[in-house]
Amino acid sequence: QMGAPMNKKVITEDMITNKTENGYNLNFDVNKNYTAKTATVNGKTVTYRAYENIVYVAKPVDIAYQTINIYIPEEYFKNKSVGKYNAKTAPIFFPNTVGGYMPGAAGVPGNGRDGKPDASLVALSNGYVVASPGARGRTLEKDGKYTGKAPAVIVDLKAAVRYLRYNDVRMPGRADRIISNGTSAGGAVSALLGATGNNKDYEPYLKEIGALNVRDDIYAVSAYCPITNLDNANTAYEWMFNDVKTYKKIEISMLDYNVERKYTEGTLTDDEILRSNDLKKMFPTYLNSLKLKGKNGKLLTLDENGNGSFKEQIKQYYIDSANVTLKKGTDLSEFEFLTIKNGKVVDLDYDKYVAYMGRQKTPGAFDNVDLSTGENNEFGDETTNNKHFTEYMLEHSTANGTMADKKIIKMMNPMNYVANSKVKYWRIRHGAVDKDTSLAIPAILAIKLENLGKKVDFASPWATPHSGDYDLDELFSWMDKVVA
Numbered sequence: 388q389m390g391a392p393m394n395k396k397v398i399t400e401d402m403i404t405n406k407t408e409n410g411y412n413l414n415f416d417v418n419k420n421y422t423a424k425t426a427t428v429n430g431k432t433v434t435y436r437a438y439e440n441i442v443y444v445a446k447p448v449d450i451a452y453q454t455i456n457i458y459i460p461e462e463y464f465k466n467k468s469v470g471k472y473n474a475k476t477a478p479i480f481f482p483n484t485v486g487g488y489m490p491g492a493a494g495v496p497g498n499g500r501d502g503k504p505d506a507s508l509v510a511l512s513n514g515y516v517v518a519s520p521g522a523r524g525r526t527l528e529k530d531g532k533y534t535g536k537a538p539a540v541i542v543d544l545k546a547a548v549r550y551l552r553y554n555d556v557r558m559p560g561r562a563d564r565i566i567s568n569g570t571s572a573g574g575a576v577s578a579l580l581g582a583t584g585n586n587k588d589y590e591p592y593l594k595e596i597g598a599l600n601v602r603d604d605i606y607a608v609s610a611y612c613p614i615t616n617l618d619n620a621n622t623a624y625e626w627m628f629n630d631v632k633t634y635k636k637i638e639i640s641m642l643d644y645n646v647e648r649k650y651t652e653g654t655l656t657d658d659e660i661l662r663s664n665d666l667k668k669m670f671p672t673y674l675n676s677l678k679l680k681g682k683n684g685k686l687l688t689l690d691e692n693g694n695g696s697f698k699e700q701i702k703q704y705y706i707d708s709a710n711v712t713l714k715k716g717t718d719l720s721e722f723e724f725l726t727i728k729n730g731k732v733v734d735l736d737y738d739k740y741v742a743y744m745g746r747q748k749t750p751g752a753f754d755n756v757d758l759s760t761g762e763n764n765e766f767g768d769e770t771t772n773n774k775h776f777t778e779y780m781l782e783h784s785t786a787n788g789t790m791a792d793k794k795i796i797k798m799m800n801p802m803n804y805v806a807n808s809k810v811k812y813w814r815i816r817h818g819a820v821d822k823d824t825s826l827a828i829p830a831i832l833a834i835k836l837e838n839l840g841k842k843v844d845f846a847s848p849w850a851t852p853h854s855g856d857y858d859l860d861e862l863f864s865w866m867d868k869v870v871a
């Protein structure tokens with residue numbers, strides 16, 4: 388049922404709806420340049436206006452990606468309401484289409500690969516305004532220069548938020564109720580958007596592309612399987628998968644969760660095993676430095692072998708996950724790594740569970756010695772296609788690799804910014820059989836946010852692989868709750 392990516396529509400200059408003789412008109416006009424659309428969602432007809440292919444900055448680098456599509460329920464032009472909302476109160480659903488740190492064009496509501504209405508269509512049926520931003524990504528080139536390397540993706544999303552903030556008075560919906568959504572790399576940048584609102588680090592980049600000079604903070608974050616905290620993801624991966632010496636790997640060009648995945652099997656080489664051991668050993672130092680606290684207020688830590696209360700917490704997420712699905716009536720008797728007593732999962736054999744999940748990536752999973760990963764490609768610059776972003780891989784480079792700019796590495800990691808973020812509401816999901824990154828990575832983000840006093844809804848849904856938007860009823864009831 389997997390097919391071609393949905394976000395690779397080619398946008399050309401003649402399709403841009405806000406181009407004028409003197410540049411791009413950044414003043415939104417509800418009465419112009421829209422098409423009326425209808426769709427059916429759960430048997431209900433949804434009527435909305437589609438404002439598409441709007442360039443959201445004055446000096447775009449790539450008009451195929453620096454555009455936003457905006458969809459507004461028709462009722463809001465007739466003083467009517469949809470569900471809980473009206474033109475004044477409607478939140479803005481802000482889903483990006485980024486996958487694999489590739490370029491992601493502005494999204495179009497429709498039916499997903501499963502034939503069901505996607506998140507944007509469901510959002511419209513629930514009375515949300517939908518604003519789907521495009522953003523540049525790691526493979527873009529123009530005049531012999533790379534134009535979409537980090538931090539382009541986050542700079543573009545911020546510029547799109549600024550467009551909505553600036554046009555709040557001209558548009559139904561509340562720009563102070565923007566809820567970002569994304570999956571995988573898109574989940575990572577959704578979290579990054581929430582973490583970095585109005586932060587000065589991004590200002591020079593925003594200026595350069597002619598972003599509007601207004602705030603770019605959002606209201607809430609939804610992130611599915613965020614491939615985030617990239618500079619610590621190598622060590623987290625080996626902390627979890629060190630014992631697993633065989634792998635089923637996907638091609639780097641197919642990292643993007645949007646596209647069909649083909650797996651090749653293999654066994655770690657001696658070199659890779661040595662690297663895995665080194666990386667695994669490095670993780671506890673990082674984890675302990677965070678001084679994360681569990682629900683009981685006690686520090687979550689790891690000893691030099693990688694054991695301790697943090698590992699117990701990770702195991703607990705999997706146990707909680709199994710219990711949620713067991714309660715719904717799923718038969719879990721086939722899983723011998725579970726101990727079920729009186730209709731409750733009371734234990735999980737962690738090592739067996741990790742072996743059952745299996746390894747998908749070889750060490751380093753995100754920054755590799757040969758600069759072969761999508762993330763190495765993301766951290767390239769205008770003239771260098773791939774770069775390292777960890778000291779260990781720089782030292783062990785087999786490709787004469789150079790290091791990405793420290794400031795840019797910092798700017799791509801929400802962990803460096805969450806303490807200054809005003810965003811209160813976070814919903815983070817990472818499937819219980821997702822091995823694109825270690826569960827430790829989204830867990831660290833979620834726990835850090837909880838420790839900062841945020842309202843965090845974090846879970847690892849049972850038997851769920853690397854994917855997103857699979858629980859739209861729950862997602863929208865969470866959104867309705869947090870905007871109220």
Ligand code: DHB
Pocket residue numbers: 485486487488570571572573614642643644645761762823824
């Ligand atoms: C995605 C998947 C990965 O495994 C990764 O390293 C980066 C991005 C993705 O599906 O977006």
